Amino acid sequence: MxxxxxxxxxxxxxxxxxxxxxxxxxxxxxxxxxxxxxxxxxxxxxxxxxxxxxxxxxxxxxxxxxxxxxxxxxxxxxxxxxxxxxxxxxxxxxxxxxxxxxxxxxxxxxxxxxxxxxxxxxxxxxxxxxxxxxxxxxxxxxxxxxxxxxxxxxxxxxxxxxxxxxxxxxxxxxxxxxxxxxxxxxxxxxxxxxxxxxxxxxQGPTRAFGEAKNLMLSSPAESLEGQLENEARAMARVTRTDDAWNAMRAMLAKQKPTFQGR
Incomplete structure (x- = not known):
């Protein structure tokens, strides 16, 4: 470039x-x-x-x-x-x-x-x-x-x-x-x-970081109920990622999670 x-x-x-x-x-x-x-x-x-x-x-x-x-x-x-x-x-x-x-x-x-x-x-x-x-x-x-x-x-x-x-x-x-x-x-x-x-x-959970950034950007303009719904939708999206699934399983196995950004 x-x-x-x-x-x-x-x-x-x-x-x-x-x-x-x-x-x-x-x-x-x-x-x-x-x-x-x-x-x-x-x-x-x-x-x-x-x-x-x-x-x-x-x-x-x-x-x-x-x-x-x-x-x-x-x-x-x-x-x-x-x-x-x-x-x-x-x-x-x-x-x-x-x-x-x-x-x-x-x-x-x-x-x-x-x-x-x-x-x-x-x-x-x-x-x-x-x-x-x-x-x-x-x-x-x-x-x-x-x-x-x-x-x-x-x-x-x-x-x-x-x-x-x-x-x-x-x-x-x-x-x-x-x-x-x-x-x-x-x-x-x-x-x-x-x-x-x-x-x-x-080295962190990139998709989760992105969701967190967007939630914090939207919160001042949202009602409490609106932001709670935004959080629920973001949580649902993030739990579909490989990073979230693998990290939760690693924690259960008392292992350190590793994240691939997806």
Whole structure:
């Protein structure tokens, strides 16, 4: 697959996706959005992808939106934003619905849409120098990339509003406290720890992970009874998998279950 904004490989069941425009700060632009959508589709259709690891090259994780592209033409700005977000948002949706859990390893600055991307990941590890900058209100616009969806779910609606409207920058430790990320890892151990987590997830019950992700995404909009029915249907689907059947039998035999992702 030919990419311009990322590199991509699958190792040990982990789809390793790396933002690879370090000289530009890994901006969210047309190339980024198109590549991101293609990568989400690739991970969706490949049976060997059982976890995803997203990281970045260079000084920054991502500076967010490309201001040079955004200010190229006032007359074409709305058209440009609509086209770019079409690809980007399809990718965001597909990664969120993917059975394989998504791990983000963040160093340096994550700004704007990159914070939303981080919030959409299932697990986030960050180095002590990581910073999370809201950015959108600072240039008079609103969030994209699912920020208005994922941030309130991670941080709570009141804290998310404060983060965006006061245009805050969170340190890595502050981000843990708000629920935006899972934990802080020393910079020289970030890659190792992120890979270890991704590989551990890749050895788990992938179909069950996917059902769990979708249940958690649907729960805020559902009534109790509706969510209970969603759980019952998801449970019925999962119990038809080889992984569930074999794991239950292994547990009865006092053996450690192994999962094949099916």
């Amino acid at each position: 030919e990419l311009t904004a990322f590199t991509f490989e699958v190792v040990d069941g982990v789809a390793h996706i790396t933002m690879s425009q370090p000289e530009r700060g890994n901006p969210f632009d047309e190339r980024f959005a198109a590549d991101f959508d293609r990568l989400a589709t690739e991970c969706t259709v490949r049976e060997d992808v059982r976890a995803v690891l997203i990281d970045a090259k260079g000084r920054f994780f991502s500076v967010g939106g490309d201001l040079n592209a955004l200010t190229r033409s006032r007359e074409d700005l709305a058209r440009f934003v609509s086209a770019a977000t079409s690809n980007l948002h399809m990718g965001i949706s597909r990664f969120a619905r993917l059975d394989a859990p998504v791990v983000a390893a963040v160093h340096g600055l994550a700004a704007g849409g990159a914070v939303a991307l981080v919030a959409g990941a299932d697990f986030v590890l960050a180095s002590p120098n990581a910073k999370f900058y809201a950015a959108f209100a600072g240039i008079g616009i609103v969030s994209d990339s699912g920020g208005s969806y994922f941030l309130p779910r991670r941080m709570g609606s009141r804290r998310a509003a404060q983060f965006y409207m006061l245009n805050e920058t969170l340190s890595a430790e502050d981000a843990v406290g708000t629920g935006l990320i899972n934990r802080v890892v020393e910079a020289d151990a970030l890659e190792t720890e992120a890979w270890a987590l991704a590989r551990k997830l890749a």
